Amino acid sequence: MRNWQPMVRCVGVVAAITAIAGCTTQGQATSESAASGQTSEPSVDVAALDTGNYPTDPRPAFGKATQDNILQVEGQRMAQFVVVPFEIDEDLTNANLPTMVITGQNSLGPVFPADIAKVPANKNMLMGFVGTAATPDEKLRTGAKSVSNMVLRYATAGDAAAAARQMADATAASDKVRTTTLPGLPDTHVVRTNSGGNSQMMAFTAHNTYVLYQWYETPPTQQVLQEPTIRKAIALQTALIDKFPATPTKNEAKARGITGSSAPVIDQNHVLIYALPYSDEDLKKGQNLALPGASIRAVYGPRGMAQMSGDPKTDFTLLTDVGSTANAVEKSTVYRATAADGAKKIVDTSLASNRSQGWADAPSPAGLPIAKCQSKTLESGTWYLCYVQKGRYVGTYSAPNPKDVQQAISAQYVILTKADQNAN
Missing domain, CATH: 3.40.1000.70 (PknH-like extracellular domain)
Structure with missing residues (x-):
């Protein structure tokens, strides 16, 4: 699985973490790990992570679309x-x-x-x-x-x-x-x-x-x-x-006898709330965006993700197979599989693909050994990627500044520790 944003960023996407996710938070084993007998992931002291100025909490629910964004x-x-x-x-x-x-x-x-x-x-x-x-x-x-x-x-x-x-x-x-x-x-x-x-x-x-x-x-x-x-x-x-x-x-609603608002719920699957956000000002001005503005702050299924992928056949098949039907795209990308092993399959497949495209392993952020990072020198300079899995979720982030990438993926991990592992 290569990067699904090649038109703008020309970087590889989702890589693997080999640890089993959902096992420890702030160094304490969870009941899920103890009950399942899974090998716990390396201990992570969430409070000690360098998250920079990035948010570390999920966003509130978005609610229904409005006249401005429908x-x-x-x-x-x-x-x-x-x-x-x-x-x-x-x-x-x-x-x-x-x-x-x-x-x-x-x-x-x-x-x-x-x-x-x-x-x-x-x-x-x-x-x-x-x-x-x-x-x-x-x-x-x-x-x-x-x-x-x-x-x-x-x-x-x-x-x-x-x-x-x-x-x-x-x-x-x-x-x-x-x-x-x-x-x-x-x-x-x-x-x-x-x-x-x-x-x-x-x-x-x-x-x-x-x-x-x-x-x-x-x-x-x-x-x-x-x-x-x-x-x-x-x-x-x-x-x-x-x-x-x-x-x-x-007019269609009137003809069908539909009363009240028929506007769709934004993020009805509750996955976009876990992605790192762009500021409203960045979105309004269209500055520093990975994709055309209307295409981000979005939730896509496997076909939607494949539209912008560098390896669309693999991505469409993989995301379909692991049940990743709702995936969030904003400043970071968040995938949600049906189960943790599906999330692991996403990142394992991606890491292998990235390596075949010339990406080299890079150091994980301090205190976050479960994150896997890579780098590659392109015509525009060196780009860095980091990926982290927590249970059913995979978070990814890429940028040309290694410190920014490490802070962002650390914040992404903290957000994912608060994600609903039972969400539909």
Whole structure:
């Protein structure tokens, strides 16, 4: 499992701790350890840890989404129902930008030029999610390919149909080509172009209140792959988005006879409360963030985590196998498996993967021998990672400052000693 934030940080993620977690706190054996007969982890004097200025308590529950953040929360929820690029083309495992939550017409800039993003129907676009990936370096000898897969939600099915048509027409006009359709898919508008010596195929499909968008680029020698791959993507994405439990709009709620607030609960699985937070000011200004702002302070399932992973196939399979269905992403990342052995499997798998990518073991923070740390020199400088497990939970943190990383992971450990090991 490599880092799931390669677009910004270019570092490896979750590594292993070999000790059995949940056994000691402040040097005292817990009843869990005594009852199970497990070998206890090294003693940790929580009070002696250097946690810097980081918080050491879980945050209060977040409550329901508000008018200010509901589009962001819905986009984060949608990520689990957006097909990951490797599911479309198994060669595409190198995550790229744009991979992010879309919170309205104004956030389409990383995906489309202004003349496409600003088509009239997109004024009624609510939110969405886009994932992008390319051929990894080790497979470039067979030809570079890339795909973007995006789902956008609109206020009505009519708005979605208009948007698909208008965006396709604007794309075709900018490239001075015509839109076409695919036999058997009358709601799909296709644009074929060439750029930089490569061939591109773009498909805009209206599906209920959604627009499904695929952009697929191949060398000319592999152009024959484009139509069957786009058809596969549309079929997979149509089936998956139909499972998304979308929060009804006000008009939809009224039509269904729903009264009162139908806004989703933020962090309904109570795992984001354990992640180290960014300040509200950092989030507002978009400064020093690991991902585009709407994509963090988030909870993702295995598919959502795989969208931004450097090893998406491994991550999706691993997190699914260990029941890590709710994972928190903010300044740190917190995974929660069904059981402690699943959490250990997450970190063991990750440490091995990181080492295969050139990461070297680094010292643990003072007083926290159960944390495992690594470092690697990149073009941008040396990066440091630390990981810690407590029972079902794994906390991870990475940064270019070793002291910061050690303080952060120490604070993360203290928070995880207070985490609910029986949470759903």
